[in-house]
Amino acid sequence: MSAFRTGRYNPERLPRLLRGVCPTAAVDSVLCVDPADLVRRGKRLLLLDVDNTLLAWRGTEAPPDVAEWVRAVLAAGLQVFVVSNTKRPKRLEALCGALGVPYVRDRFKPSRRMFLMAMERCGRRPEETIMAGDQLFTDVLGARRAGIEAIWVRPVSDREFVGTKISRLGEQILRHWLDRALEGER
Numbered sequence: 001m002s003a004f005r006t007g008r009y010n011p012e013r014l015p016r017l018l019r020g021v022c023p024t025a026a027v028d029s030v031l032c033v034d035p036a037d038l039v040r041r042g043k044r045l046l047l048l049d050v051d052n053t054l055l056a057w058r059g060t061e062a063p064p065d066v067a068e069w070v071r072a073v074l075a076a077g078l079q080v081f082v083v084s085n086t087k088r089p090k091r092l093e094a095l096c097g098a099l100g101v102p103y104v105r106d107r108f109k110p111s112r113r114m115f116l117m118a119m120e121r122c123g124r125r126p127e128e129t130i131m132a133g134d135q136l137f138t139d140v141l142g143a144r145r146a147g148i149e150a151i152w153v154r155p156v157s158d159r160e161f162v163g164t165k166i167s168r169l170g171e172q173i174l175r176h177w178l179d180r181a182l183e184g185e186r
Helices: 016-021 035-040 064-075 089-099 113-122 136-145 162-180
Strands: 025-027 045-048 079-084 103-105 129-133 149-153
Touching: 016 136, 016 162, 035 064, 045 113, 064 079, 064 089, 079 089, 079 113, 089 103, 103 113, 113 129, 113 136, 129 136, 136 149, 136 162
Parallel strands: 025 149, 045 079, 045 129, 079 103, 129 149
Antiparallel strands: none
């Protein structure tokens, strides 16, 4: 099993078939996403996943450093919007209320629908939007299908839904190819 490696990706180094699942970058934590850098790059809307991106799976409160980071993202002038397919809507509502950010809960990712709904509600276009999430086959692929750049975040915890564990096996296979596309590496 290869280690999670961070950095920026060059999709031109990948076979065309894999480019749709290629994130823009991989980071160790959502806290590594620099809001000032996003603004410099023309981003105005940051979409976020919840489980294993902002907090541990089935967690109920964002850790204080994550809440502080969300406040910094908002203070930088970015809109923040959570996209989630959780089966626990009350938990999602409480979390987003505590963070002071809107959310959309709809079909399972990688359906484009949630991403498009979030952009429409915020009045943003795909080129102004970026997604941060821990799963290639849901967060990254869904965002890319909607024409949005994506940041792949190292999962907060190893504890997760059984379906996610199965999807992680596929991520391990793809990681071999994605690692070849990391900038500055051959």
